Amino acid sequence: MSDETTKTEEIAAAAEVVPTEVPAETVPAEVVSEAPPKKYSPFPAKGDSVGEIIRKLIFIISLTAFIVAGVIFVSTLLQSKRAVEDKEVNQSFANTTIATTVNDEGEIVTIPPTIEEQVEHNNTLNDHFLEITDNYVGYLWVDGCLISDPVVQADDNDYYLKQTYYDEPNKAGAIFMDYRVVMTEDYVSPNVVIYGHNQEDGTMFGNLKQYKNNIEFYADNPFVKFNTLYDVGDYVIYGFFVTNALPEQDSEGVVFRYHDYMESLNNEATFYWYLNEVYKRNQIVSPVDVEYGDKLLTLSTCSNEFTESRFVVFARKLRPNEKREDFDFSGTIYNVNAEGIDWDAITKKEPVIVTEPALETVYSNANEIGMIITRAPVTETAPTE
Numbered sequence: 001m002s003d004e005t006t007k008t009e010e011i012a013a014a015a016e017v018v019p020t021e022v023p024a025e026t027v028p029a030e031v032v033s034e035a036p037p038k039k040y041s042p043f044p045a046k047g048d049s050v051g052e053i054i055r056k057l058i059f060i061i062s063l064t065a066f067i068v069a070g071v072i073f074v075s076t077l078l079q080s081k082r083a084v085e086d087k088e089v090n091q092s093f094a095n096t097t098i099a100t101t102v103n104d105e106g107e108i109v110t111i112p113p114t115i116e117e118q119v120e121h122n123n124t125l126n127d128h129f130l131e132i133t134d135n136y137v138g139y140l141w142v143d144g145c146l147i148s149d150p151v152v153q154a155d156d157n158d159y160y161l162k163q164t165y166y167d168e169p170n171k172a173g174a175i176f177m178d179y180r181v182v183m184t185e186d187y188v189s190p191n192v193v194i195y196g197h198n199q200e201d202g203t204m205f206g207n208l209k210q211y212k213n214n215i216e217f218y219a220d221n222p223f224v225k226f227n228t229l230y231d232v233g234d235y236v237i238y239g240f241f242v243t244n245a246l247p248e249q250d251s252e253g254v255v256f257r258y259h260d261y262m263e264s265l266n267n268e269a270t271f272y273w274y275l276n277e278v279y280k281r282n283q284i285v286s287p288v289d290v291e292y293g294d295k296l297l298t299l300s301t302c303s304n305e306f307t308e309s310r311f312v313v314f315a316r317k318l319r320p321n322e323k324r325e326d327f328d329f330s331g332t333i334y335n336v337n338a339e340g341i342d343w344d345a346i347t348k349k350e351p352v353i354v355t356e357p358a359l360e361t362v363y364s365n366a367n368e369i370g371m372i373i374t375r376a377p378v379t380e381t382a383p384t385e
Helices: 003-015 050-094 115-132 215-220 268-281 343-347
Strands: 099-102 108-111 136-142 147-152 191-195 223-228 234-244 296-302 309-317 359-361 372-375
Touching (some): 223 296
Parallel strands (some): 191 296
Antiparallel strands (some): 136 147, 296 309
16 A cells, blocks of 8 residues: 555544534633623512512611601701891890999999880881881890790781791791780780790790799799880789690690680679689799789790690789889799699590580670680689670
């Protein structure tokens, strides 16, 4: 056999060799085809299990509540900051300048503004605040409580709960006079009722609570000044107390609706009945006497003893022949016989059975016609005409 024949046979044999397969495990990983990974979504998506959907919903609700709470918190801080700044501006603008001199003993003596100076200053205040709002009715000072604020009056007792006197939304609201109080150049209701929120930052009536159970504070700060569009006036405080606002907070269902007595106090019998109700609850026995014909001022705010509790300060206007220095408060004592809070009714779980009380009808005027104004105690009937 020739060498050429041998080579031809070898080539033919080589052509018949079948190549071996490469094991799968030797193929590079990048060549192996795989499904793309599922993208995570914080929101419920198709294919999620029931448990996963619930978990995501809880997360979304929690996150939303956190964001809302944060927004409310920031908003509250900003509103509080605005109220504090506004109060400081008003105090600077509204406080009259007090002159001083030195007497013969070398002592510095304070000289309060004369009536003429007070009237002139009050006219300036009236012009200023009437440019801001037509609802302005006067300016209130309670010096010891750092209360120095304009007073407004709306067509109801709701508007100024969350609106400032310049008509901007604010949880602090404004200090406002009850819409039922009549105040004209010729006539003012016998009882002027004024409300303000109990703000933690001290704005509005936030500091009024300093009178609570504090004879020393009262003796040092017994006066209130309330100037109206038509008058300048000093008032002397004769009482204060905490009271309930709901009948279920009293074992007999009694609510002393102090804020509903305005025009009805033109009646002498009703006046003294009302005054007796104040004295029964009064925390103090003060040297201030009150008689029929006195003009009353009532300051009301929420209290923190229990839900729907109120703290109320009662004052009367100085009579024409009276001055601040005529009063001596050193003999003021606590009223140990005062009717206090009915904690048994407030803390009991079962509902209080309220018997039908007597009702007093308002002595109507042009603005108050046939309004029911009080629930008198079951054992006592408020006098009527």
